[in-house]
Amino acid sequence: MDLKGKTALVTGSSRGIGRAIALKFSSLGAGIGVHCVSRIELAQEVCGEINASGGTAFAFQADISESQKVDQMMDAFIEKFEKIDILVNNAGIVSDCPLAGMQDEIWKRVIDVNLTGTFNMCRAAARHMMARKYGRIINLSSFVASKGGRGQSNYASSKAGIEALTRSLAIELGSRGITVNSVCPGAVETDMSREAIERSREKIVSIIPLKRLGKPEEVASLAAFLASDEAAYITGESIGVTGGLGLLSW
Secondary structure (H helix, E strand, O other): OOOOOOHHHEEOOOOOHHHHHHHHHHHOOOEEEEEEEEOHHHHHHHHHHHHOOOOOOEEEEOOOOOOHHHHHHHHHHHHOOOOEEEEEOOOOHHHHHOOOOHHHHHHHHHHHHHHHHHHHHHHHHHHHHHHHHHHEEEEEOOOOOOOOOOOOHHHHHHHHHHHHHHHHHHHHHOOOOOOEEOOOOEEEEEEOOOHHHHHHHHHHOOOOOOOOOHHHHHHHHHHHHHOOOOOOOOOEEEEOOOOOOOOOOO
């Protein structure tokens, strides 16, 4: 795979899966926009790692749930790189709570960041991609979009919405040379998921056919393939990186 000459904006890439994707894309030759919501120093650390290895990266900070801030960030990205070839919508939050006790704000914030934020980013990037008749949009969904999760009505709904958005945009943007796909991780250990995993690590591993948790780098490899020319005829798909989680019914 080769991403030389391409530019990529990866949301939520100061840590976890997003960081792994940024580093992978850079290793394949892409210029990288490293996005964070609050801790700019972490995004700058990722940029430092990329730049030290001979790549090109700049840090960007924005609350993706606010469309005006997204548009400002996209303008800043275009000013730095002159174009956007690849958008990876990785930024997301979890706020688990049983339905009966879920406050409006807990529901709304997860939907606003995960689903509306992805929409905001897709819209901002598509405007530039359509003009050039080229683009790759990769949205991070989740295993729970199709399987659900206890206390995750907000998170699962947001991720299922992302998959529906992916399919709709694939139809709408395909004639403009833009592919849109979703990557759906299973049990992948990151800063965000570690606490939940630790509560039932043994049980989770026992129902994964490969008998281990996933690594952020394994998700990054699929994202890199979807961003490459090798995946030019793949669009509207939601592809799992789950180790087989969900295949067993007992």
